[in-house]
Amino acid sequence: MDFGPYILLASLEGAVTAAxxxxxxxxxxLxxxxxxxxxxAHGEFFMLGAVIAWWVAQSMxxxxxxxxxxxxxxxxxxxxAIAVAADMTILKRLDYDPxxxxxxxIGLLYIIQQVTLMTYGPDARPVEAPFDTRLAIPWIERGEGGWQLYWPWGLGTTSYKLAVIGAAGAVLIGVWLLMSRTRIGLVMRATQMxxxxxxxxxIPVEKVYALVFGLGAGLAALGAVLIVPIQQAHYLMGADPLLLSFIVVIIGGLGSLPGTVLxxxxxxxxxxxxxxxFSPTLxxxxxxxxxxMVLVFRPQGLFGSRAA
Amino acid sequence: MTLLSTRGLSKHFAGLRAVENVDFDLPEGEVRALIGPNGAGKTTLVGMICGRITPSAGRIAFDRADITALPAHRRIRRGMAYTFQITSVFARLPARENVALAARRRLRGAEADAVVHEALDRVGLLDRIDQEAGDLSYGHQRLLEIAMGLAQAPRLLILDEPTQGLSESEIAGFTALLRDLAGRTTVLLIEHNMSVVMETADRVTVLDYGAVLAEGTPAEIHENAAVQAAYLGTG
Amino acid sequence: MSAARRSLALHGGLIALLFALQFVLPDYHHGNLARIMVLASYAVGYNILFGYTGLLSLGHALFFAAGMYGMGLTIQHLGFTPAPALVAGLVTGIVVSAGLALLALRTSGVAFMIVTLMFAQAGYLTILYFGEYTRGDEGFVIQQAERVLWGIDLSDPTNRYFAALILFAICLMTCLHLVQRPFGKTLVAVRENEERVRMLGYDTFAHKLGAMIVSGTISAAAGAVYGLLFGYVGASFASVQYSIFPLLWVLLGGAGTVLGPFIGTLFMFYLIDFSSGITTAYMLIAGVALVVLTLFAPQGLTGELRRRLWRWLP
Structure with a gap:
């Protein structure tokens, strides 16, 4: 494959990851x-989403x-629901001391992960995608007779992957509307300030906190359900999303939603x-x-402007 | 000799002029009271002098050396001591250790112990030496703050509202203590209690809207119409 | 008896007890205790930063691994003998902890925790990246012939126990000495109220820097000795889990107490040893312990002991 189509393919795969x-x-x-x-424990909520998705799909x-x-x-x-329970039994009693x-x-991370290991087991298990049509993507190249379209071998995606990108975008718009246009969003923002x-x-701050913690965990779980037909559900799958989310949140500016999405x-x-x-490790x-380095030298994030 | 002086010292917080262009001179050995209505910028001014707040503009000199760029701890080492407006003792440590921390920066062992005992004795807390600071009454915590200031044997002692929350008898004790210090230690005193100011201060500086409104002996300030206007809001 | 003498008697007594125990313990527990003493030394190092200075690091595995790899790689690739290899481990620990401290101490609170976590993770990944030399996750074995220090074979259980005891005694006494010195007392004051300490004329940054280097160096010493005594160097010792362990041990035993790290390591080691016989999910115990301790006993075992009985406990 030529370099151009290759980059396009990488960007498409990247867009799914990004979503x-x-x-x-x-x-x-949030x-x-x-x-x-x-x-x-955020990564473990992600993992739980995938594992529960497998369990539901399998029993249906x-x-x-x-x-x-x-x-x-x-x-x-x-x-x-699990997150709300954890908030009310643990975090609330700590008075949310940072x-x-x-x-x-950290304790919660090990509890969720190890209980999953004990019940779901150490295997990776797939969930079948609801639809999975293969779509080839054309590329233009200058041939002997001027510009022409052709379909390079291997350049393609699936309808499901495009749907993931669309669904994530829709949910993000929903979150944004929730935060900016509804009473509950106003209450959340007031509590944040x-x-x-x-x-x-x-404002019932404790209820708002429980709701936010549940919403945050639910979003991670939703991301996991969307990805599980592409990857597989495994009890250790939470580590990478946790690390990547950290990177994103810190670079985007702590607590800033537009910065985070960007x-x-x-x-x-x-x-x-x-x-x-590069190699993935590097x-x-x-x-x-x-x-x-961002936390040390620019704690407001690369895109953020206000202090964290 | 002038121990402390500021020139054109200013601090702006997001457009608000907390302190504006203050020239301030404090001769060695004097007890100077700094008064003014709430929000006049007293704590901000003192915060800039001891290095807790970075000035927006201006210079500060201590003992004829420019200290504007020095971090707080280096200024303290040059002989300043600062007692906090909101009590800031080490609540979970005994009174002894609180004062010892102040003394140990320059002394060790038995010498430090002696200074700790002396400082606690002077504020009348010697019988509570082994009590945890957090268990002391509010007034006693204020006195412990002052003992921590004394134990440093400073050349300039900055007291930020030391009598706030003290009982009548404790205020009387504090006034006597301050008189005793007069002449040996230079004192900069932020104080709301006017009778304490009248009894202890050699001179008084009045701050209003971040600028020096008046300066003079306690008697002069007492008579000053502009000062009365600033305080009472009437002509 | 004065508090200082009582605590000297108590900690000296612990070391004497550990010395005596080797003659009566069955082989299995004899081996375990040697391991516990080295890990407890690591916890002692962690405690100086977390318990006494109030800085919660999530990246101490970086220091433990710096000592371990500083020792192991010089033996493996440069043909060092154990003594210079241990020195190499210590020096690596000093350099790494000073380097991380200079960066991380520019932050505080939650940011400090995340920064230490991130740099430790980068260190772990770096070990994996240079798998050609470090053999990555698989790690490498230090042969018995390379573990002879001044004619003493450290792979022999008795010698190993002694070596572990010596390391532990040095670390414990260093910590005890440190916290009774003005430097250590100033660290406690920094933990309680940093701004006030600064306004007493102390350079709090320098104090925190010193605490982090001492803490990191003790951790590195424990890592180097661990690799040498048990003959294995592997990347798992640099993983997040090995940053969480000392936190767990210290929380359980009592943060800011000299004895706490040992007690916490002892209890947790046997708890995990016991539960790993029943299930592969033995880290569940660690998770539950972290949550329960944070909720109900933030002072830990020794902390509760100090609060209820022995107020003089250092």
């Missing part, structure tokens, strides 16, 4: 922004689309393209160093 990453990272960013809680039977559709609804809701909640969510003031205005697209796209040139080394 799922944006959902996961927005969940993490939790940090509103609650000031750094949720280390019939056409793959039926099981998948059910998983798309049930998995995020179930994960959100450092102690980090330690507690000044917790004490929100309390003074009789950074997700940037990281997702460049991840595909960078891995063309790419990860550079990414983690970048996050560290």
């Amino acid at each position: 799922v990453l944006a959902l996961t990272a927005v969940g993490l960013s 939790v940090f922004g509103v609650m000031r809680v750094v949720n280390i 039977g019939g056409h793959p689309a039926v099981g998948f559709a059910a998983a798309l609804v049930i998995a995020p809701l179930a994960v959100a 450092e102690r909640t980090i330690v507690a969510t 000044d917790r004490d003031m929100a309390l003074a205005f009789a 950074a997700a697209v940037f990281i997702g796209l460049s991840d595909g393209i960078i891995s063309v040139f 790419a990860k080394i550079l990414a983690t160093l970048l996050v560290g």
Whole structure:
């Protein structure tokens, strides 16, 4: 394959990564922004979404689309419910102290991961996509008779991948509308700006926090359900989304939603393209160093403008 | 000799002029009171002097050396001591260790112990030496702050509203302590309690809207119409 | 008896007890205790930064691994003997901890935690990246012949126990000495209220830098000795899990107590040892312990002991 089509393919794959990453990272960013809680267990909520999706799809039977559709609804809701329970039993009792909640969510990470290992087991299991038509993509090239279209071998995508990108975009717009146009979004933003003031205005801060933590986890689970027909569900699959979400949230500016989405697209796209040139390990080394350096020298993020 | 002086010292917070173009001179050995209505910029001015706040413009000289660029701890080492307006003692450490931390920067062992005992004795807290600072009453915590200032044997002692929350008898004790210090230590005192100011200060500087409104002896300031207007809001 | 003498007697007593135990313990527990003493030394190092200075690092595996690889790689590729290899491990630890400290100490609180986590992760990935020399995840074995220090074979269980005890005694006494010195007391004050310490004229950055280097160097010493005594160097010791372990041990045993790290390591080691016999999901115990400790006993075992009984405990 020529270089041009190759980059296009990498960008398409990158767009899928970016779409799922944006959902996961927005969940993490929302939790940090509103609650000031750094949720280390976020990747495990992602993993739970995939595992529950497998479990739902598997027990439904019939056409793959039926099981998948059910998983798309049930998995995020179930994960959100688990997150709300964790918030009310653990985080609330710590009074959302930033450092102690980090330690507690590290504990939560191991609890979720290890319980999954004990019940679901160490195997990776696939979920069938609801539809999976292969689409070839044309490329233009200057031939003997001027510009002409042709279909390079291997350059293509699937209808499902395009649907993932579309679905993620739709959900992100939904989150944005929720935050900017609804009463509950207003309440969340008020709580984010000044917790004490929100309390003074009789906003039920504890309920808002539980809701936000559930919403954040649900978004991660939704991202996982979308990706699980492409990847597979495995009890250790939470580590990479956690790291990537961290990178995105920190580079995008802690707690800033537009910055987070922008950074997700940037990281997702460049991840595909960078891995063309570098080994994945080296790419990860550079990414983690970048996050560290950004926090040290530019804590407001590369795209953010306000202090974190 | 002038121990401390500022020239054109200003601080702007997001457009708000907290302190504007202050020239301030404090001769060695003087007890100077800094007064003014709430929000006049007293704590900001003092914060810039001891290095907690970076000035937007202006210079600060201490003992004839320009200290504008020095970090706070280096200024303290040159002989400043600062007691916090909001009590900021080490709540989970005993009173002894609180004062010892202040003393140990320049002394060690038995010498430091002696200074700790002396400082606690002077503020009347010697009998509470082994109590955790957080368990002390609010007034006693304020006195512990002052003991921490004394233990540093500073050339310039900056006291930010030291009598706030003290009882009448504690205020009387503090006034006596300050008189005792007078002449040996230069003191910059932010104070709302006018009787304390009248009894202890050699001179008074009045700050209003971030600028120096008046300066003089306590008696002069007491008579000054502009000062009365600033405080009472009447002509 | 004064507090200083009592604590000297207590900690000296622990070391004497550990010395005596080797004559009565069955082989299995004898081997375990040697391992626990080295890991507890690591926890002692961690505690200086977390317990006494109040800086929660999520990247101490970087220091442990710096010591381990500084020792192991010089033996493997440069043909060092154990003594200079241990020195190499220590020097690597000093350099790495000073380097990370200069960067990470520009931040505080949550940012400090994430920065240490990220740099430690980068270190772990770097070990994997240079798999040609480090053999990555698989790691490499240090042969018995290369583990003879001054004529003493460190692979022999008795010698190994002694070596572990010596390391632990040095680390424990260093920590005890440190926290009773003005430097250590100033660190405690930094933990309690950094701004106030600064306004007493102390250079708090220099103090935190010192604490992080001492902490990192002790961790590196533990890592180097661990590799040498047990003859294996692998990337798993640089992973996030090995940054979480010392946090867990110290939280369990009691942060900011000299004895806490040992007690926490002892309990957690046997808890995990016991549960890994039942299930492969033994890290579940670690997770539950982290949550329960944070919720109900942030002072840990020794901390509770100090609060309820022995107030003089350092």
